[in-house]
Amino acid sequence: MDREDKQFSGGRKYRNDEITVYWKPSACVHASYCYRELIEVFDPGRRPWVDMNGSTTAKIIEVVNLCPTEALAWKWNDDEKNGLVGSDQLNHIKFRRPELMNTNDSVPEEHPVSIKVMVDGPIVLKGNFTLVYNGNKKEVQESIISICRCGASDHQPFCDGQHRKIGFND
Amino acid sequence: MEENKEHKSQAIIEVIDFGPLKIMGNFILKDLKRDTKDSQGEVWLCRCGKSGNKPYCDGSHKR
Ligand code: FES
Ligand code: FES
Numbered sequence: 001m002d003r004e005d006k007q008f009s010g011g012r013k014y015r016n017d018e019i020t021v022y023w024k025p026s027a028c029v030h031a032s033y034c035y036r037e038l039i040e041v042f043d044p045g046r047r048p049w050v051d052m053n054g055s056t057t058a059k060i061i062e063v064v065n066l067c068p069t070e071a072l073a074w075k076w077n078d079d080e081k082n083g084l085v086g087s088d089q090l091n092h093i094k095f096r097r098p099e100l101m102n103t104n105d106s107v108p109e110e111h112p113v114s115i116k117v118m119v120d121g122p123i124v125l126k127g128n129f130t131l132v133y134n135g136n137k138k139e140v141q142e143s144i145i146s147i148c149r150c151g152a153s154d155h156q157p158f159c160d161g162q163h164r165k166i167g168f169n170d
Numbered sequence: 171m172e173e174n175k176e177h178k179s180q181a182i183i184e185v186i187d188f189g190p191l192k193i194m195g196n197f198i199l200k201d202l203k204r205d206t207k208d209s210q211g212e213v214w215l216c217r218c219g220k221s222g223n224k225p226y227c228d229g230s231h232k233r
Binding site: 111112113114115116117118119120123125127128129130131132133134139141142147148149150151152157168170 | 177178179180181182183184185187191193195196197198199200201202203209215216217218219220224225
């Protein structure tokens with residue numbers, strides 16, 4: 001078992017023979033794709049919560065690419081292969097965490113705000129928009145916010161993961 | 171890298187106290203469970219968990 005659970009600044013990394021998965025908890029908006037799609041690898045109830053032996057490399061990459069934030073990112077252990085990764089690999093560290101890759105691409109563009117209503121989870125807002133709440137007005141730029149949809153969050157209006165505890169099923 | 175580029179706000183998203191999330195402007199809305207899409211204009215999304223017309227608000231939050 002070549003399971004690694006090592007720290008890097010702001011998070012942890014996990015590897016198998018082929019890839020390394022980076023996890024940055026502060027970026028997680030509880031969109032829940034990871035454990036919904038691949039609980040064998042991503043199990044929030046287990047420690048360590050990521051088990052790289054739980055599935056195939058291809059499946060792990062597929063699911064990491066679904067994460068809407070930079071909370072999960074991945075790279076090949078073989079650096080030569082990282083140079084060849086295309087932009088369809090959304091959460092490759094080259095795109096998600098360039099500071100870990102040491103490259104300087106990806107200029108943000110102007111585009112419509114992306115609003116995703118997650119399955120049994122929050123509303124995930126991404127882009128440039130003005131958020132008005134509790135009498136505050138906040139300019140949100142190139143970032144991601146998730147708004148509670150289940151009514152149970154203790155940090156309204158934001159999602160804090162309670163939807164999973166209460167078994168929110170819409 | 172165009173670090174100083176100004177990003178114009180594309181939409182106004184308002185959290186209505188004890189009510190829905192109001193969204194106005196340029197956006198693309200996707201509901202992953204019901205597989206529906208919506209864009210532009212104005213929508214109200216349920217935040218209370220009780221709407222019978224999710225993801226939209228149907229006034230149930232008042233009950
Ligand atoms: S939707 Fe996540 S806490 Fe309510
Ligand atoms: S917020 Fe209006 S029905 Fe839920």
